[in-house]
Amino acid sequence: xxxxxxxxxxxxxxxxxxxxxxxxxxxxxxxxxxxxxxxxxxxxxxxxxxxxxxxxxxxxxxxxxxxxxxxxxxxxxxxxxxxxxxxxxxxxxxxxxxxxxxxxxxxxxxxxxxxxxxxxxxxxxxxxxxxxxxxxxxxxxxxxxxxxxxxxxxxxxxxxxxxxxxxxxxxxxxxxxxxxxxxxxxxxxxxxxxxxxxxxxxxxxxxxxxxxxxxxxxxxxxxxxxxxxxxxxxxxxxxxxxxxxxxxxxxxxxxxxxxx
Amino acid sequence: xxxxxxxxxxxxxxxxxxxxxxxxxxxxxxxxxxxxxxxxxxxxxxxxxxxxxxxxxxxxxxxxxxxxxxxxxxxxxxxxxxxxxxxxxxxxxxxxxxxxxxxxxxxxxxxxxxxxxxxxxxxxxxxxxxxxxxxxxxxxxxxxxxxxxxxxxxxxxxxxxxxxxxxxxxxxxxxxxxxxxxxxxxxxxxxxxxxxxxxxxxxxxxxxxxxxxxxxxxxxxxxxxxxxxxxxxxxxxxxxxxxxxxxxxxxxxxxxxxxxxxxxxxxxxxxxxxxxxxxxxxxxxxxxxxxxxxxxxxxxxxxxxxxxxxxx
Ligand SMILES: Nc1ncnc2c1ncn2[C@@H]1O[C@H](COP(=O)(O)OP(=O)(O)OP(=O)(O)O)[C@@H](O)[C@H]1O
Ligand SMILES: [Mg+2]
Numbered sequence: 369x370x371x372x373x374x375x376x377x378x379x380x381x382x383x384x385x386x387x388x389x390x391x392x393x394x395x396x397x398x399x400x401x402x403x404x405x406x407x408x409x410x411x412x413x414x415x416x417x418x419x420x421x422x423x424x425x426x427x428x429x430x431x432x433x434x435x436x437x438x439x440x441x442x443x444x445x446x447x448x449x450x451x452x453x454x455x456x457x458x459x460x461x462x463x464x465x466x467x468x469x470x471x472x473x474x475x476x477x478x479x480x481x482x483x484x485x486x487x488x489x490x491x492x493x494x495x496x497x498x499x500x501x502x503x504x505x506x507x508x509x510x511x512x513x514x515x516x517x518x519x520x521x522x523x524x525x526x527x528x529x530x531x532x533x534x535x536x537x538x539x540x541x542x543x544x545x546x547x548x549x550x551x552x553x554x555x556x557x558x559x560x561x562x563x564x565x566x567x568x569x570x571x572x573x574x575x576x577x578x579x580x581x582x583x584x585x586x587x588x589x590x591x592x593x594x595x596x597x598x599x600x601x602x603x604x605x606x607x608x609x610x611x612x613x614x615x616x617x618x619x620x621x622x623x624x625x626x627x628x
Numbered sequence: 629x630x631x632x633x634x635x636x637x638x639x640x641x642x643x644x645x646x647x648x649x650x651x652x653x654x655x656x657x658x659x660x661x662x663x664x665x666x667x668x669x670x671x672x673x674x675x676x677x678x679x680x681x682x683x684x685x686x687x688x689x690x691x692x693x694x695x696x697x698x699x700x701x702x703x704x705x706x707x708x709x710x711x712x713x714x715x716x717x718x719x720x721x722x723x724x725x726x727x728x729x730x731x732x733x734x735x736x737x738x739x740x741x742x743x744x745x746x747x748x749x750x751x752x753x754x755x756x757x758x759x760x761x762x763x764x765x766x767x768x769x770x771x772x773x774x775x776x777x778x779x780x781x782x783x784x785x786x787x788x789x790x791x792x793x794x795x796x797x798x799x800x801x802x803x804x805x806x807x808x809x810x811x812x813x814x815x816x817x818x819x820x821x822x823x824x825x826x827x828x829x830x831x832x833x834x835x836x837x838x839x840x841x842x843x844x845x846x847x848x849x850x851x852x853x854x855x856x857x858x859x860x861x862x863x864x865x866x867x868x869x870x871x872x873x874x875x876x877x878x879x880x881x882x883x884x885x886x887x888x889x890x891x892x893x894x895x896x897x898x899x900x901x902x903x904x905x906x907x908x909x910x911x912x913x914x915x916x917x918x919x920x921x922x923x924x925x926x927x928x929x930x931x932x933x934x935x936x937x938x939x940x
Binding site for chain 1 (some may be wrong): 651688690691692709711713714716720722723724725726727728733737740741742743744747812898
């Protein structure tokens with residue numbers, strides 16, 4: 369059903385969002401640029417002064433190099449999730465943008481998929497900005513580091529999809545505080561961004577297996593620290609399945625919400 | 629010998645049969661049948677909550693019918709919404725202009741949903757902005773427009789794709805007389821160019837002025853159907869004498885004289901075929917300043933068939 373009603377026209381929704389983004393690009397550009405610099409400064413340089421080198425896969429790396437991939441992953445998660453929750457909700461509920469588009473040849477599936485791809489694009493753009501900053505800090509080994517970019521887009525789809533699932537049923541915009549508090553914040557703290565997951569107790573490592581962010585952190589760290597491993601492939605596969613499933617469920621839930 | 633000539637395509641643009649829409653236990657539309665012919669301006673009237681918007685929304689494939697069949701431009705609303713919507717223009721009851729975009733981009737981006745891009749699309753946007761007199765405001769934000777300007781912009785946005793069927797849900801509610809007349813002229817013009825129009829309104833003068841055919845709904849059902857002229861002729865005598873008093877003494881006189889009349893809180897409405905004679909009789913009794921003779925109109929019919937009570 370969902371696939372039958374989906375067409376390339378979703379691109380028109382992406383273009384609409386991109387036009388809005390371009391009109392205010394200066395405002396849109398600054399937070400994702402300042403954010404990584406601030407994080408690197410606070411965690412890498414501030415905290416890194418207290419923390420000794422971290423051992424990663426039998427190798428010593430500086431704390432800054434250790435957390436840099438994690439910070440890229442966090443930016444991808446935050447931007448992807450924010451766009452399809454708060455931002456999509458505003459467009460759907462307050463601005464009635466979807467209602468207006470529904471009187472054109474686009475279907476609801478086109479609209480929601482366009483929003484999802486746009487969410488992934490925002491995540492991707494945040495990753496690109498971060499990527500450039502990290503190159504400036506000498507924290508990326510090229511050329512294999514370039515794989516970070518397509519992977520960010522894929523993970524962006526996964527987090528955008530998860531966000532859309534919540535948008536499919538929240539009653540009001542304040543209710544997004546729950547997934548942020550119960551889902552995003554624990555992931556941020558316990559997905560191995562700031563310390564190796566192996567240092568956690570066994571049960572916490574099991575919990576972390578259910579955190580999508582943990583897979584992204586693990587894959588990006590392997591790529592950025594130049595450790596190509598078979599585990600990267602399985603991380604990517606998990607993200608791929610998650611992206612497909614969450615986008616599909618997100619569209620189904622939004623259809624249920626909007627087409628009564 | 630009867631003349632016969634070919635009409636291109638199906639002369640019926642909208643065909644609804646036993647069409648229903650339920651929201652939970654609310655029966656918004658219950659089994660209505662109607663058809664709208666090519667190049668007709670078809671008006672839906674009815675008190676608040678009658679089911680006009682619900683009907684119109686099913687026609688533009690915004691909500692699916694609960695039961696019944698609905699064909700628009702020869703296509704089924706459930707099976708081919710995309711093809712139908714490409715040929716429609718819709719101006720919904722509530723404005724939904726894009727507040728993130730300025731006036732110009734609202735039209736440009738909307739045209740793009742119909743795959744209209746590049747120079748031809750820009751020319752169309754320019755032409756329409758000139759047409760409604762908003763070209764000077766093309767860089768303005770939507771928030772900076774007055775209510776009437778927003779409504780006019782909604783109206784031309786629905787014309788971008790040169791629709792075959794134009795759907796207007798209360799196009800002139802809340803507008804000043806100038807803006808109202810401008811929208812009427814627009815509707816008449818697109819009709820002349822061959823567009824079929826489906827319109828809802830609460831203004832009886834608007835319905836009388838624009839519509840070839842009317843349908844009065846109440847509580848999800850059709851209660852009257854016909855041309856404005858027929859509706860008035862069938863349901864009302866030719867003239868009405870309004871008396872600006874609903875005093876028991878006045879009512880007593882009317883009863884005694886055997887006249888047909890209706891009472892509101894402040895007025896009596898006497899219907900009469902011999903308007904002049906009745907007016908003379910009544911103004912002699914109650915004074916000229918309290919009596920007014922006029923033609924029967926659609927509002928009389930509307931109030932007669934739907935009652936004078938407010939809907940909750
Ligand atoms: N989305 C909805 N969910 C639940 N009930 C609805 C919904 N939309 C309309 N209704 C109900 O259906 C009935 C008809 O509503 P509708 O909007 O079609 O009336 P209307 O004739 O357009 O009235 P108005 O003149 O006030 O615009 C009302 O009782 C309304 O409460
Ligand atoms: Mg309505």
